[in-house]
Amino acid sequence: xxxxxxxxxxxxxxxxxxxxxxxxAREAGVSAPTVSKVLNGRADVxxxxxARVEELLRTHGxxxxxxxxxxxxxxxxxxxxxxxxxxxxxxxxxxxxxxxAGLSVVLSESAGRLTPGRTWADQVAARRPHGVILxxxxxxxxxxxLLTSRSIPFVVMDPAGDPGADVPSxxxxxxxxxxxxxxxxxxxxxxxxxxxxxxxxxxxxxxRVDGYRAALETAGLPVDPGLIVTGDFHHEAGYRQGLELxxxxxxxxxxxxxxxxxxxxxxxxxxELGLRIPHDLSVVGFDDLPxxxxxxxxxxxxxxxxxxxxxxxxxxxxxxxxxDRSSTATRVELATSLEVRSSTAPPREGRDVAx
Amino acid sequence: xxxxxxxxxxxxxxxxxxxxxxxxAREAGVSAPTVSKVLNGRADVxxxxxARVEELLRTHGxxxxxxxxxxxxxxxxxxxxxxxxxxxxxxxxxxxxxxxAGLSVVLSESAGRLTPGRTWADQVAARRPHGVILxxxxxxxxxxxLLTSRSIPFVVMDPAGDPGADVPSxxxxxxxxxxxxxxxxxxxxxxxxxxxxxxxxxxxxxxRVDGYRAALETAGLPVDPGLIVTGDFHHEAGYRQGLELxxxxxxxxxxxxxxxxxxxxxxxxxxELGLRIPHDLSVVGFDDLPxxxxxxxxxxxxxxxxxxxxxxxxxxxxxxxxxDRSSTATRVELATSLEVRSSTAPPREGRDVAx
Numbered sequence: 105x106x107x108x109x110x111x112x113x114x115x116x117x118x119x120x121x122x123x124x125x126x127x128x129a130r131e132a133g134v135s136a137p138t139v140s141k142v143l144n145g146r147a148d149v150x151x152x153x154x155a156r157v158e159e160l161l162r163t164h165g166x167x168x169x170x171x172x173x174x175x176x177x178x179x180x181x182x183x184x185x186x187x188x189x190x191x192x193x194x195x196x197x198x199x200x201x202x203x204x205a206g207l208s209v210v211l212s213e214s215a216g217r218l219t220p221g222r223t224w225a226d227q228v229a230a231r232r233p234h235g236v237i238l239x240x241x242x243x244x245x246x247x248x249x250l251l252t253s254r255s256i257p258f259v260v261m262d263p264a265g266d267p268g269a270d271v272p273s274x275x276x277x278x279x280x281x282x283x284x285x286x287x288x289x290x291x292x293x294x295x296x297x298x299x300x301x302x303x304x305x306x307x308x309x310x311x312r313v314d315g316y317r318a319a320l321e322t323a324g325l326p327v328d329p330g331l332i333v334t335g336d337f338h339h340e341a342g343y344r345q346g347l348e349l350x351x352x353x354x355x356x357x358x359x360x361x362x363x364x365x366x367x368x369x370x371x372x373x374x375x376e377l378g379l380r381i382p383h384d385l386s387v388v389g390f391d392d393l394p395x396x397x398x399x400x401x402x403x404x405x406x407x408x409x410x411x412x413x414x415x416x417x418x419x420x421x422x423x424x425x426x427x428d429r430s431s432t433a434t435r436v437e438l439a440t441s442l443e444v445r446s447s448t449a450p451p452r453e454g455r456d457v458a459x
Numbered sequence: 460x461x462x463x464x465x466x467x468x469x470x471x472x473x474x475x476x477x478x479x480x481x482x483x484a485r486e487a488g489v490s491a492p493t494v495s496k497v498l499n500g501r502a503d504v505x506x507x508x509x510a511r512v513e514e515l516l517r518t519h520g521x522x523x524x525x526x527x528x529x530x531x532x533x534x535x536x537x538x539x540x541x542x543x544x545x546x547x548x549x550x551x552x553x554x555x556x557x558x559x560a561g562l563s564v565v566l567s568e569s570a571g572r573l574t575p576g577r578t579w580a581d582q583v584a585a586r587r588p589h590g591v592i593l594x595x596x597x598x599x600x601x602x603x604x605l606l607t608s609r610s611i612p613f614v615v616m617d618p619a620g621d622p623g624a625d626v627p628s629x630x631x632x633x634x635x636x637x638x639x640x641x642x643x644x645x646x647x648x649x650x651x652x653x654x655x656x657x658x659x660x661x662x663x664x665x666x667r668v669d670g671y672r673a674a675l676e677t678a679g680l681p682v683d684p685g686l687i688v689t690g691d692f693h694h695e696a697g698y699r700q701g702l703e704l705x706x707x708x709x710x711x712x713x714x715x716x717x718x719x720x721x722x723x724x725x726x727x728x729x730x731e732l733g734l735r736i737p738h739d740l741s742v743v744g745f746d747d748l749p750x751x752x753x754x755x756x757x758x759x760x761x762x763x764x765x766x767x768x769x770x771x772x773x774x775x776x777x778x779x780x781x782x783d784r785s786s787t788a789t790r791v792e793l794a795t796s797l798e799v800r801s802s803t804a805p806p807r808e809g810r811d812v813a814x
Contacts, residue, residue, distance in 0.1 A: 177582060178586075180563075186547065186550060195541060196541050208535075208565045212554075213558070231533075368753045400726060400727075
């Protein structure tokens with residue numbers, strides 16, 4: 105989906121990374137220790153000096169030499185928001201790898217904004233972690249420059265936006281997952297299949313719904329834009345958008361709910377309208393949170409290996425920080441798989457078309 | 460439940476806290492900078508020297524003078540285990556307070572053991588956080604001594620064991636919650652009420668079941684030990700122990716499930732046996748996790764204000780670290796409340812006694 109960065113640009117960047125700390129200091133008109141202080145995120149530097157030094161670090165593409173000994177035994181883990189139940193799976197995965205490596209995990213929340221605040225970047229520079237993992241959250245240019253100049257590696261997990269071709273990332277096969285979910289419903293005989301998308305600013309939402317569309321089109325079924333509604337990946341949105349879909353005179357006999365929480369919201373909407381799952385409505389989720397197995401009926405869903413993805417992200421970021429790094433793949437998508445449970449069934453005879 | 464520490468002991472401890480760093484060094488036969496290194500968790504001290512210094516710090520009750528400036532902008536949050544869904548609520552609460560105070564949260568898991576490992580304590584000493592919050596997890600004597608000598612305050616949230624009268628802690632009114640849950644079932648007309656306890660080594664489990672017993676006894680109902688089974692607060696235990704309870708010839712018409720996850724396991728057991736909730740079986744949980752509202756039928760449960768408890772713990776630990784600390788209450792229990800939803804109803808007529 106992204107065009108890779110032209111090779112020339114990369115080469116230019118690399119050849120520019122030759123300025124020494126002393127040269128930066130000279131150009132900024134400050135002492136070398138002052139530049140060090142800025143690099144270490146120390147508070148005792150005037151804001152204007154700090155800004156000047158940061159700007160020179162950025163334009164020169166300065167990269168601090170990696171020094172294992174000066175790093176703190178920490179990994180930074182930054183969430184877009186901690187509310188979602190699947191954050192726990194991610195935390196566990198990162199915690200597993202961190203523990204084995206003798207590191208602790210520093211948790212931050214970017215509080216719903218898609219890039220963490222400036223203060224956060226300063227704190228990270230000051231505490232010098234082994235690496236930074238961003239979950240559904242990106243970095244702006246200056247934050248990337250700040251981490252790069254300190255040689256603090258970072259990895260984006262399940263990119264919400266389009267992180268750029270040179271940003272290491274771990275994702276899941278969202279498009280394939282949307283395809284598999286919808287094909288399952290088509291194979292059961294459904295022809296009117298709705299979808300509740302996640303927020304459209306997140307690439308993973310778009311990929312899932314594109315997979316849904318591809319399944320319908322390759323099966324020769326029409327894609328009805330009226331059957332595609334947009335939520336925000338939370339339970340409440342699944343409930344509200346679910347009510348909207350199910351109150352249509354030509355309501356769908358099956359819905360791909362975008363994620364598990366929206367699927368649970370849809371369950372509630374169906375209950376409220378007296379529709380039984382799967383007899384009157386088939387539902388497929390996405391994520392396979394623990395709760396998917398516990399609800400009644402247990403939810404058919406696309407399993408996203410969240411814990412394994414988080415483990416892969418943690419291993420990748422630690423590897424990026426090593427002088428003798430082994431891995432070359434810095435954009436990885438782990439496979440999703442369909443878990444068929446009891447929330448899907450063939451449509452009831454004679455009810456396939458009618459409302 | 461614990462007898463408070465005698466006043467004399469406390470006074471003795473306090474008066475012994477007069478040894479200076481130089482005196483500790485002299486007695487240990489090392490230089491003062493070496494003692495500093497030990498206090499700062501630096502690695503370049505021989506293990507035997509380190510042990511000798513730690514022992515002297517402990518016996519002299521040494522307390523480092525609080526120095527705001529040398530602290531890292533961190534709060535340590537330690538979980539017994541991260542698996543449980545309610546860990547997320549706690550993380551969010553601590554994160555809220557930390558963010559407002561400009562601090563980041565370091566997350567650790569004691570991996571199922573009830574006290575975090577020795578390495579953890581060393582890491583905490585080295586990173587000098589503003590404070591430590593332990594969730595369902597205690598500290599052993601040497602870990603407490605280590606934190607105390609570094610003047611790193613700590614608070615235990617929802618104590619699993621018995622933390623000792625002088626350990627600051629935040630809990631919930633577990634006994635009152637068990638009482639309210641069971642009284643609700645008694646008031647509906649149930650007379651055969653089962654209970655699934657959490658692990659008996661956790662005080663909160665015991666308190667809840669004691670509340671259950673008190674409700675039965677004060678209602679003049681017999682307490683049948685055969686109707687009290689023990690789980691581990693996870694879904695699977697609720698399912699297995701639930702099956703055991705429900706397969707009894709004299710099965711209960713209602714069950715207090717100990718927590719929400721066990722209640723969801725019990726839902727599954729009931730589904731498997733063809734018992735409808737609440738028609739054939741009433742269920743009450745404990746915690747009020749978000750999922751309690753989403754399951755079918757929505758779960759009647761005892762709300763434990765987890766996020767508020769975590770916020771209170773974070774505020775308390777930050778307050779304990781201030782020279783001019785204001786709060787005096789260091790053992791707090793926040794109130795629980797019964798949330799009546801759709802999983803409880805009067806027992807069906809004529810089925811009250813029979814299996």
